[in-house]
Amino acid sequence: MSKSNRIRILIVDDHLALRVGLTAMLAARPHLLVVAEADKTAGAIAACEKHHPDVVLMDLRIPGGGVEATIAIRQRWPATRVLIVTTYDGDEDIHRAIQAGASGYLLKGLTSSELIAGIEAIHRGEKVMPPNIATRHRERVLRKDLSSRELEVLSLIVAGRSNKEIARDLVIGEESVKTYLKTVFQKLSVADRTQAAIEAIRHGIVHLD
Amino acid sequence: MSKSNRIRILIVDDHLALRVGLTAMLAARPHLLVVAEADKTAGAIAACEKHHPDVVLMDLRIPGGGVEATIAIRQRWPATRVLIVTTYDGDEDIHRAIQAGASGYLLKGLTSSELIAGIEAIHRGEKVMPPNIATRHRERVLRKDLSSRELEVLSLIVAGRSNKEIARDLVIGEESVKTYLKTVFQKLSVADRTQAAIEAIRHGIVHLD
DNA sequence: CGAGGCTTCCCCCAATTGAGGGAGGCTCAC
DNA sequence: GTGAGCCTCCCTCAATTGGGGGAAGCCTCG
Numbered sequence: 256m257s258k259s260n261r262i263r264i265l266i267v268d269d270h271l272a273l274r275v276g277l278t279a280m281l282a283a284r285p286h287l288l289v290v291a292e293a294d295k296t297a298g299a300i301a302a303c304e305k306h307h308p309d310v311v312l313m314d315l316r317i318p319g320g321g322v323e324a325t326i327a328i329r330q331r332w333p334a335t336r337v338l339i340v341t342t343y344d345g346d347e348d349i350h351r352a353i354q355a356g357a358s359g360y361l362l363k364g365l366t367s368s369e370l371i372a373g374i375e376a377i378h379r380g381e382k383v384m385p386p387n388i389a390t391r392h393r394e395r396v397l398r399k400d401l402s403s404r405e406l407e408v409l410s411l412i413v414a415g416r417s418n419k420e421i422a423r424d425l426v427i428g429e430e431s432v433k434t435y436l437k438t439v440f441q442k443l444s445v446a447d448r449t450q451a452a453i454e455a456i457r458h459g460i461v462h463l464d
Numbered sequence: 465m466s467k468s469n470r471i472r473i474l475i476v477d478d479h480l481a482l483r484v485g486l487t488a489m490l491a492a493r494p495h496l497l498v499v500a501e502a503d504k505t506a507g508a509i510a511a512c513e514k515h516h517p518d519v520v521l522m523d524l525r526i527p528g529g530g531v532e533a534t535i536a537i538r539q540r541w542p543a544t545r546v547l548i549v550t551t552y553d554g555d556e557d558i559h560r561a562i563q564a565g566a567s568g569y570l571l572k573g574l575t576s577s578e579l580i581a582g583i584e585a586i587h588r589g590e591k592v593m594p595p596n597i598a599t600r601h602r603e604r605v606l607r608k609d610l611s612s613r614e615l616e617v618l619s620l621i622v623a624g625r626s627n628k629e630i631a632r633d634l635v636i637g638e639e640s641v642k643t644y645l646k647t648v649f650q651k652l653s654v655a656d657r658t659q660a661a662i663e664a665i666r667h668g669i670v671h672l673d
Numbered sequence: 674c675g676a677g678g679c680t681t682c683c684c685c686c687a688a689t690t691g692a693g694g695g696a697g698g699c700t701c702a703c
Numbered sequence: 704g705t706g707a708g709c710c711t712c713c714c715t716c717a718a719t720t721g722g723g724g725g726a727a728g729c730c731t732c733g
Contacts, residue, residue: 272533276485300570342479364479389617389689402709415659418690431711447691447719449658450624456665457672611679627720640681646722656689656721 261288262378265308267299267324268292268340269317275362277312277340280367287374296324301327308335310374313339313357315348322351329356336377340370345459349388358382377408401442401460408435410461415451470497471587474517476508476533476547477501478526482572486521488578496583505533512537517544519583522566524550524557531560538565542631549574550561554668557606558597568592610651610669617644619670622661 264281266274266289274292291302299311311328314448315321325337337357339349341366351362357378361370362385364389373383376392384392404425410419417435422429440446442456456460475483475498483501490496501513501651508520520537524530534546542667546566548558558569560585567586571594572577582592593601610618613634618632627645631638649655652663664670 257563270482270485270486271575272482272489272579275488276479276481276483277490279484280481283557291690332627344597363481366480368713384538404710412658413662414629415654415662417656428712429712433691434711437693446623447626449621449661452658452662453622453624453665453672456662463662613680635684636680639683642721643681645720649721 261286262310262374263290263308264374265299265302265306265311266292266343267289267294267302267311267321268314268319269294270314273314274451277370277393279297283367284371284438286463287371296321296428297325300323300327300331303332307332311335312340312374313337313352315344323340325352325357326355336380337390337460338373338377338383340365342358345457346391346395347459349459350392353392360385360388366413369458382418395403401439402458405435406443407431407438409451409455412448413455415462470495470513470516471519471583472497472499473583474499474508474515474520475522476503476511476526476530477523477599478503479523481615482523487618487647488577489579490583492576493580494631504528505536506532508533509536512541512544516541519587520544520546521549522561524548524561525552530611531557531564534561534566537565545589547582547586548591549579555600555604556668558668559601559616562601569594569597574667608661610648614648614651615643615669617641618648618664619658622664622670622672 259344265288266277268274272296278289278292281289290306290308293299293302295317299313302308303311313321313325317324321341325339327346328335328337333356336359337352337355339352339357339360340363341360347402352360359382361372361373361383362446365373376383384415401421407425408421411424412420416424418432421432425432427451436448436451439451443451445451457462467585470574473496475486477483478505480658483503487498487501490498499515499517500510500657502508504526508526508637511517522530522534526533530548530550533557536554537544537546545568548561548569550569551594552571561569568582568591570592585592594652595648605610609640620633625633627638627641630641634641645657645660648660652659652660654663665672
């Protein structure tokens with residue numbers, strides 16, 4: 256697969272300092288080779304095209320979307336393993352990244368040895384994930400998904416809109432909005448719109464930026 | 465002040481990779497010397513005691529609190545300049561950090577030259593701040609502060625509690641809760657509790673973690 | 674000492690929200 | 704083709720919420 260026995264690595268993060276740091280942490284190991292860096296989705300895909308890395312260290316918060324980059328890379332280069340390296344970002348993105356075929360998840364703030372062990376593990380084809388994240392991911396899989404309409408309504412709630420406004424926005428009746436909200440409350444197990452909005456933000460179901 | 469003419473720097477961040485990256489970015493310049501690193505408030509203060517840095521690169525999201533660290537350092541070593549280096553964290557913490565005496569604010573993701581220019585500038589006694597942050601900070605200063613009671617009520621709103629529950633929590637009447645909320649809505653210029661909660665989170669007035 | 678801010682409570686009233694149903698049409702998978 | 708899930712709308716009713724006031728006691732700052 257790779258020309259030598261070195262593990263070829265692509266680093267994707269929009270923070271230069273972090274890219275430099277990760278590169279430096281890996282530079283000490285002769286069997287690890289950082290072949291490229293990218294700061295956004297498009298650049299990550301271009302770098303894969305050019306360098307065919309074995310492992311991609313992927314931040315989820317990059318322009319263009321880390322999840323989108325993961326999907327694209329896994330589709331076109333199935334042999335390439337993607338290791339998510341990010342500060343905690345809410346369950347939803349992690350879940351989507353794993354669905355997209357990411358092989359593992361590590362928190363920033365990790366030590367060199369944790370990072371290297373993670374890279375080696377996913378290069379061997381193993382999965383890497385902190386136990387608490389894995390647990391949350393299982394819960395997340397069990398939890399019923401929100402339908403697309405429910406998601407729309409929820410994101411408008413987070414946008415601070417009233418039922419009446421949401422009805423206008425989506426060109427449906429206010430009664431329908433209330434129906435969606437009822438099931439959203441059930442699925443998120445909350446009692447009112449404010450809690451729903453906060454849960455949505457907390458779990459990364461909708462983003463604030 | 466410093467023994468040579470090198471600028472002595474302390475890096476405070478809980479992410480090892482970022483500390484390594486920042487150190488590497490500064491290592492190339494002979495007039496900059498990273499004298500210590502710390503990953504939390506207590507460690508930052510200890511490092512100041514031991515190394516008396518000229519400039520502290522401070523992340524706001526560290527165990528113990530970056531704002532708290534800034535306050536402590538500025539109080540005990542007024543000659544030490546604090547440069548906040550963080551991803552965007554909501555106006556409130558930035559505002560508090562500036563109130564606490566931080567000399568500048570830079571976003572992670574900066575280039576080496578931006579970082580170095582920032583360090584040199586604050587070492588000369590200048591202030592450093594991206595214009596959009598500065599604008600928001602001025603607006604923030606103009607905006608009326610929430611009283612401590614109003615803050616309590618707001619944070620309970622974010623905790624997802626009803627007026628009745630808040631009244632019980634604070635041992636006051638429900639009518640008082642409603643009065644506080646009315647003024648909170650005015651001060652945040654929002655129309656309901658959900659928007660208030662979201663604004664509070666967005667601006668870092670209350671934290672979700 | 675007077676103005677203004679904070680805390681606490683009160684009134685009334687309109688609007689919104691949430692709960693508990695039911696129901697038709699639609700698509701998609703088994 | 705039948706059931707499941709989704710989207711849409713309907714009803715009623717209770718509770719909560721928000722807007723408009725007012726007002727008292729308290730403290731602080733000028």
